[in-house]
Amino acid sequence: MATLFGVPLQALSGQLLLGLINGSFYAILSLGLAVIFGLLNIINFAHGAQYMMGAFVAWMLLNYAGVGYWPALLIAPVFVGLSGVLLERVLIARLYKLDHLYGLLLTFGVALIVQGLFRNHFGASGLPYAIPAELSGGHRLPFMFLPTYRGWVVVASLAVCLATWLAIEKTKLGAYLRAATENPALVQAFGVNVPLLLTLTYGFGVALAGFAGVLAAPVLSVNPNMGADIIIVVFAVVVIGGMGSILGAIVTGFGLGVVEGLVKVFYPEGSATVIFVIMALVLLVKPAGLFGRTA
Amino acid sequence: MPEALLAERPVPASAAPLLSVDDLEGWYGESHVLHGVGFDVKPGEVVTLLGRNGAGKTTTLRAIIGILGRRRGSVTVKGVEAIAMPSRLIARLGVGYVPEERGIFASLTVAENLTLPPQVKPGGLTLKQIYELFPNLEERAGSQGTKLSGGEQQMLAIGRILRTGAKLLLLDEPTEGLAPVIVEQIGRTLRMLKTEGFTILLVEQNFRFAQTVADRHVVIEQGRVIDTIPNADLDANLGKLKTYLGV
């Protein structure tokens, strides 16, 4: 059997696929951050908490209202998005004239509040959320056993990323968004309701986080801290990608997922830090990030 | 000539002003730039703001459309006081704005740039009519907005506000940095728009050009209106004007 550094190639291709699955979460989360950052110039520290909310809302829908996975996949992001709309209207909108760092601090505070509230109400050990019956089981690929749900995660996140990209690049609303990212004052002077656009964009970016949360609920522990650590990794992903483009966020997200997956095979102890190390290296060579625009 | 344009006839010069600016003060960052600008523009009129660089012409336009950080005084459009309105509502009163340096969006294609501003009033030109007016734009509809030549960008900037149905146009130095042949084409366009009943407030440095399109010239210096010269009297006042413009 062919091997690479002592690892059978077949096993390696399995690991690459798993990395891609993990990258799916990075991609959706960093995409949401990029969309929000592009227009609002705010690093949304609450993104991890909103990701967690997505998972919890799915759980609540199931346990309080009997609403299953598939409707939740739609309803939970909408709900999280609406909470984002409220947050933007009530709090964030007051900060646009200030230094961008205040946005970071505010959303950090919001993240603490949301996490605390969920911890108070649901405890910290987590809640069960089953894989939907339609997606349980798996397929035996030539090189690995692929659980159907994992395959679905990749497909769903690729689809959402692609749809988001198309919506931004090809639709009227996307054109408003791109234009407002470049010159909000002018777009406003054309009669476009830019404040509303900001609100909707924030809501949408947050809804993406919520969507990732629902996707994660059946495979990861649904607990109030689930977003706290991943968000820091996603920040590093974003620094590496450089926030230059929507496509950049998606590509870097998936790419780093794969890289991390490989490290899990060759040096598992390093898998928690590999993305940070890559970030340091990228900063040395290309401070603006891989897809970043310089200044 | 697009037929929709023929629907509206120029309003007599004695009509109430379409745009009225009174005692307008404005700040650009820390510096107080406008110190009480005041003038009227009647329906169907083409008025230019002349003045040397830094006199406050662009700032006046920005204050009218509402994208200046701080402004005070009075700006009425069709009798509606707009000084406290956000710019998007001012635009909805039927005001179209072409900024300095044109404001073409790099991340949008030509067609997207063209269709970007929403319709604020009925009766705007259709895309087809705009392409008839500026055939270049149709040819390059798919390319990136900022990949156009300066002249084409200017056409795009003017074309896109014709779609919106706005009848009061604020144009900031449409001829800036353009080759004479393009300047001429823009002049023709503006004269055509005037005959179609558009009201235009134009910021210009190039008064030779302004002369070919305007009814009146409002001269601004140090953030104040210091003179108003009817177009017919322009040549007679050439000496004075050259002093104003610091030539």
Add this chain to the structure above:
Amino acid sequence: MPEIRPTDDATGSAGGEIVLQAEGLSKNFAGFSAVSGVDLAVRRGTIHALIGPNGAGKTTCFNLLTKFLTPTGGVIRYMGRDITRMKPADVARLGLVRSFQISAVFPNLTVKENVRIALQRRIRGSSLDFWRSESVLHALDQDALALVEDVGLSAYAEHLAVELSYGRKRALEIATTLALKPDMLLLDEPMAGMGHEDIDRTAALIKRVSRNRTILMVEHNLSVVASLSDRITVLARGQVLSEGDYATVSTNPRVIEAYIGAGHA
């Protein structure tokens, strides 16, 4: 009217050897060429103005010369030394100091401290010495106050710069720049946003400080340019249109056309 080539040394009106020289200076932004192939030579002891209509590339050109932008092509030499790839702070240390278009003061420092910041590098090559007391700075107070007085700001010496009027901020900025005793000054629209009185005062100030110095300025106000400059370079659409003294450029039809437009009558 013979057209004056920028490199035509024979027609140089004043000054000694070339202090600052640019050759084939170009800058592209995302496919848009802001400055293309500009040649410029500033001679010692002159006031050299860079003028042109809006969008001519003056500010870009200026930022290239002061290294706040990196040129896409071309060479910049200062006192014969290639500074094309140097960092802005190091260029400043060579004695080539710029001002900014919008008032560039340190808002939360007092007027005196603003000027002293520029003097400060004099007391030690490097002021990374964080352990030293503030009192070493008092030695510079007198020089700082003298400069403050020069620009007529004595009454405001202990005020925070943020409280000054716009014109006074510009004056403070000039005092700060002068404190470096630069060999060459690059002034970016020193009169922008000023009232009449301020303009006259600032013009006199520039004239005064130009002694023993070389000055390159970007300025819109043509009457200021006319009264101050020894030599003028006119830019249009990123290129040099004309160069010479005021009489020469102001009668050049291409310049007139660029400024007020060709007649269509």
Add this chain to the structure above:
Amino acid sequence: MVDIASGSAAPARIPATGGASRDAAALHRAIFIGLAALLVVAPFALYPVFLMKVMCFALFAVAFNLLLGYGGLLSFGHAAYFGMASYAAAYAAKVWGFTPELAILLGTFVGGLLGLVFGALAIRRQGIYFSMITLALAQMAFFFCLQAPFTGGEDGIQGVPRGKLFGLIDLSDDRALYVFVAIVFLGALALVYRIIHSPFGQALKAIRDNEPRAISLGYRASQYKLAVFVLSASLAGLAGATKAFVFQLATLTDVHWSMSGEVVLMTLVGGMGTIFGPLVGALVTVTMQNYLAQFGAWVTIIQGVVFVVCVLLFRQGVVGLIAKFIRKPL
């Protein structure tokens, strides 16, 4: 860079009339003396260990504020320097038998060294990117501490001997330790005060206010930023190392990102860009943490609320407001 301490968020802008800086200096001297007096009487009223904890965190916040308030750089990873120094000092004292002063010096050095490496990377980007990078690098440090054998993982380094200061004074007595910590604290505060008012501090403020202009005056801005970053990290290290002796332990808490958030909170509450603000902020935050302990997760929620309220309404912080009111810098 667009700095956080000037612009709309500026520390109270105090119009100075002649001799104001001398007035302010006299006021500051009075506050220092008052503070010293307070530290002498406080242990009679309050629990000394609690006071020592407040001092350690106040020192940490002062160090952080040096970077944010005077350098205009928002680091979101200061726990790394605080925590790593804490580990270094604890390890040196427990395993190598260092005397307290040597162990603390070592901790300070470790904080500074780490600051040099992380700072050199982080200052390559500005604004929010800078913050995100410092956070990510600190997370890397956290994982290092979690995995490295010498830190004792989740158990931490426990039972650090307080030892004898200079081999003479036994610090196991809370009172002796209190005096030592108070001296370290006041000394470091005085040092920070000196840094802020040194020629270096002046240049730093200039860079914070208007970086391009400072560069055009010949200042190599990135050198200054790196220098203040290292100073801040060293002082954070001093705070962390001292804390290791107060509690006789060093644990993962001190390198966790939530600690980085806490120090931001302290500075924000007290008033960034003020000298005494971080002290007030630390007092408020530590008190809150200690006395709200029985409310469980509400501590986090309350901290979050304080963050939000500060950002929306109190950007000047408590001391910043006072400074504005009395029209003197504090």
Add this chain to the structure above:
Amino acid sequence: MISKARLLAGAAMLGLAAQDAPAAAQVSGDTIKIGLITDMSGMYADADGSGGAEAVRMAIEDFGGEVAGNKIEFVVADHQNKADIGAARVREWIDRDGVDMVIAGPNSSVGLAVAKIAADKKKPFIAIGSTSSRLTNEECTPFTIHYAYDTVSLSKGTGAAVVADGGKSWFFLTADYVFGASIEKDTRAVIAAKGGTVAGSIKHPLGASDFSSFLLQAQGSGADVLALANAGADTINAIKAADEFGVGQSMKLVAMNMYLTDVHALGLQVAKGLYMTDGWYWDLNDETRAWGKKFFDRTNKMPTLLQVADYSAVRTYLEAVKATGADDGETIVARMKATPVNDVFVKDGVIRPDGRMVHDMYLMQVKTPEESKYPWDYYKLVKVIPGEDAATSKAESRCTLWTNATQ
């Protein structure tokens, strides 16, 4: 050696106290004050937290709120999983509030820090939730009692029981920090001793969230047993992924450290078939069921090992106070160490000289949803692990209190 002297002094006092307890009784301040420092907001809040506090209150109520004529007071605080907060709080409790005995919930760093302080102040300290075996080894003190379980009881007990049950070849998925490493090390030793083998191991970073990659590698090893030497969310995530990838079909999944509440969080559908060691289960016998129900009525959750241990520890302590009429640390600890514990938590539990309470542990298997008949019916008992098999032997001990003792 000081500690030895103290121990002997304690033993002497015990003899004295046992003879005429009421006469010699001296309780400072006429109250007995108990402090519980635990995680009330973090990842262990469900395993102990406010439920643990409730269990302590139940124990106090069983005594009618007073012991030997002294009122019993109870204070509780959240250490937020920060050792410095826990240490500062306990220090202040003892120094200023007159707390006589401290119990600590989970988190080893807090437990170790509090143990130091309690020893300094000569107050009994009962560690419940700390897993670190250092508490009764190199860091043992005369005042520390490690009551519920530790890494040794988890690894030794589980290792021996699973090998005996047929799991010969092992693969470890180990959290890359001290807890994981020590569990793996201890378990390896037992496996080797019982004739099993270790096919391999992977160190994963704490909070790895995605375990599929590691599981795939484990599956590739061909081992019989996959041991999860991690805790909390890591264990839950690993089990979820193992269920998805069908790891359970080819390997026995053993969670080295899990609480009943974790199983509750996972749901039986995912957790079914999982092996784990627990120190107690509410559905063991009538007595446990009765107590479990009482607890459930107050908290709406069935008790975990930690919560019942909180209850038992307080009872044992109060019994010692009642018997001796004293509240000083030496007397109480000596009495506790001399008296076997018999209550709803343990039968014939013995507190050894090193402070370790030795009691039986249970190897459990999680039921399938079909097997589960009523709420919280989660475990079936596979094997009882005798207390001695689940603790360090004297020969292995690094606690000088014990190894130097003559008994």
